[in-house]
Amino acid sequence: MQDFSYIAAKTIQEATSLLAERGDKARPLAGGTDLLVQLRERLKWADLVVDIKAIPELNHLGPSGDGGLTIGAAVSCERIVAYPEVAQHFSAMHDAARIIGGWQIQTRASLGGNLCNSSPAADSTPALMVLDATLQIASPEGTQDVPVGKFCTGPGKNILRPGDLLVSLTLPAPPPKSGSAYQRFIPRNEMDIAVAGAASFVQLAEDGTVAACRIALGAVAPVPQMADDAASLLIGKRPTPESIEQSAKAVVAITSPIDDMRGTIEFRQNLAYVLTKRTLQTAVDRALAEP
Amino acid sequence: MPDKLLVTTTINNASVQFLCQPRHSLLEVLRDQLRLTGAKEGCNNGNCGACTVLLDDQPVNSCIVLAAEVEGRQVETIEAVATAGHLHPIQQCFLEGAALQCGICTPGFILAAKALLEEIPNPSEDQIRFKLAGNLCRCTGYDKIVRSVQAAAEVLATQREDSHNGQEGDR
Numbered sequence: 001m002q003d004f005s006y007i008a009a010k011t012i013q014e015a016t017s018l019l020a021e022r023g024d025k026a027r028p029l030a031g032g033t034d035l036l037v038q039l040r041e042r043l044k045w046a047d048l049v050v051d052i053k054a055i056p057e058l059n060h061l062g063p064s065g066d067g068g069l070t071i072g073a074a075v076s077c078e079r080i081v082a083y084p085e086v087a088q089h090f091s092a093m094h095d096a097a098r099i100i101g102g103w104q105i106q107t108r109a110s111l112g113g114n115l116c117n118s119s120p121a122a123d124s125t126p127a128l129m130v131l132d133a134t135l136q137i138a139s140p141e142g143t144q145d146v147p148v149g150k151f152c153t154g155p156g157k158n159i160l161r162p163g164d165l166l167v168s169l170t171l172p173a174p175p176p177k178s179g180s181a182y183q184r185f186i187p188r189n190e191m192d193i194a195v196a197g198a199a200s201f202v203q204l205a206e207d208g209t210v211a212a213c214r215i216a217l218g219a220v221a222p223v224p225q226m227a228d229d230a231a232s233l234l235i236g237k238r239p240t241p242e243s244i245e246q247s248a249k250a251v252v253a254i255t256s257p258i259d260d261m262r263g264t265i266e267f268r269q270n271l272a273y274v275l276t277k278r279t280l281q282t283a284v285d286r287a288l289a290e291p
Numbered sequence: 292m293p294d295k296l297l298v299t300t301t302i303n304n305a306s307v308q309f310l311c312q313p314r315h316s317l318l319e320v321l322r323d324q325l326r327l328t329g330a331k332e333g334c335n336n337g338n339c340g341a342c343t344v345l346l347d348d349q350p351v352n353s354c355i356v357l358a359a360e361v362e363g364r365q366v367e368t369i370e371a372v373a374t375a376g377h378l379h380p381i382q383q384c385f386l387e388g389a390a391l392q393c394g395i396c397t398p399g400f401i402l403a404a405k406a407l408l409e410e411i412p413n414p415s416e417d418q419i420r421f422k423l424a425g426n427l428c429r430c431t432g433y434d435k436i437v438r439s440v441q442a443a444a445e446v447l448a449t450q451r452e453d454s455h456n457g458q459e460g461d462r
Contacts, residue, residue: 001314001315001316002314003292003293003312003313003314004293004313004314005293005294005313006293006296006313006357006359008359008362029357032355032356032357032360033337033352033355036316036337036355036357037336037337037355040335040336041336049313049357051359051360053360078349101337101425102340102422102423102424102425102426103350103403103406103407103422103423103424103425104337104340104343104350104351104352104403104425105337105352105425107346107349107350107351108351108352108355108356189420189421189424190421190424190425191338191424191425
């Protein structure tokens with residue numbers, strides 16, 4: 001393992017100062033399940049590792065104003081999955097958080113870290129996108145809010161500059177009669193990186209037609225993609241197998257997958273369609289189960 | 292070279308202090324400094340679970356935990372699972388159920404199974420396989436491991452019942 005210094009920051013200010021001072025030679029450490037592997041394999045370099053797990057705001061998990069949820073950037077997947085409201089009200093995020101790695105990863109890896117690692121195949125990102133998550137990013141200059149859809153800019157790349165620190169993610173309160181879901185395809189049952197992933201959000205109107213719909217796809221483009229045109233096909237319609245099929249088929253237009261060892265372009269495009277179909281149906285079922 | 296760190300922690304219920312480089316993993320310190328070689332290096336990147344230890348009762352891959360990160364925490368390794376010469380029921384069931392061949396994955400599996408049965412005393416097969424998905428075995432094909440965890444769950448349930456009944460009888 002390459003040599004680095006280690007500091008456990010106690011406050012956001014301490015962390016952002018250290019990160020700003022050292023620039024890209026300093027790396028923030030949450031669960032370490034991506035960073036430590038990358039440092040060991042020399043995919044990333046660091047003179048200083050800033051452990052952010054002692055910072056209170058990054059460990060906070062609780063209601064935000066108006067029935068939403070705030071998740072500190074260092075909160076582990078296991079804590080998120082166990083939080084009472086998450087399974088029912090933020091189902092897509094629950095689906096995603098519980099399948100990142102195995103149990104040993106779940107106890108350490110954070111959703112914030114998964115987002116900051118910015119893999120095109122990240123499980124968290126599509127789910128956070130359809131749930132309209134906002135990110136709170138601190139720097140020595142202050143804090144800004146960024147919609148999650150604007151965060152990832154390329155494979156392994158995001159908008160964070162030296163000195164920036166993701167502090168928390170905030171999810172708005174789920175509207176009444178809404179549901180969401182995330183599914184991915186992997187070769188084994190657990191542990192793998194998504195070959196393709198889809199997240200769907202559906203809100204139903206009083207008359208049972210679709211009032212709002214959002215679809216996001218992972219692992220089929222350099223960054224996770226919203227499928228807005230496909231989602232809008234469902235608006236105002238009853239969510240039947242036929243109308244869901246129509247939307248699911250339409251997502252392929254926004255995919256630009258690659259051939260690699262996990263799958264071919266053709267396979268990934270088909271998965272995008274199948275996973276969208278399934279997650280739309282599950283989101284609808286969950287919306288119908290809501291009071 | 293960075294300054295060495297002095298880490299004070301609790302390992303297997305004993306207070307322990309060690310010096311380490313910031314870059315040292317918990318696995319390296321356990322094996323190389325503390326001579327607790329029960330945790331194994333299988334992949335060194337958090338995929339195989341052979342290095343599993345319990346950190347504040349939760350399974351972690353010690354190869355991707357920095358030794359520095361266990362300051363003030365509680366670590367449990369395989370060396371603490373048997374007590375006073377008695378195997379833990381999970382260990383006994385693994386032996387009787389032939390849930391190991393080369394044994395390199397076994398310490399990791401036993402710790403993960405111990406944590407599992409503490410959290411879910413009567414797990415379904417699906418739950419066992421899901422929770423133990425982070426432990427890989429190249430020898431057994433997993434089936435005997437799963438059966439042994441199920442057997443251990445029954446032994447532990449019987450033990451809890453017996454001790455409950457024993458307490459009532461004492462009144």
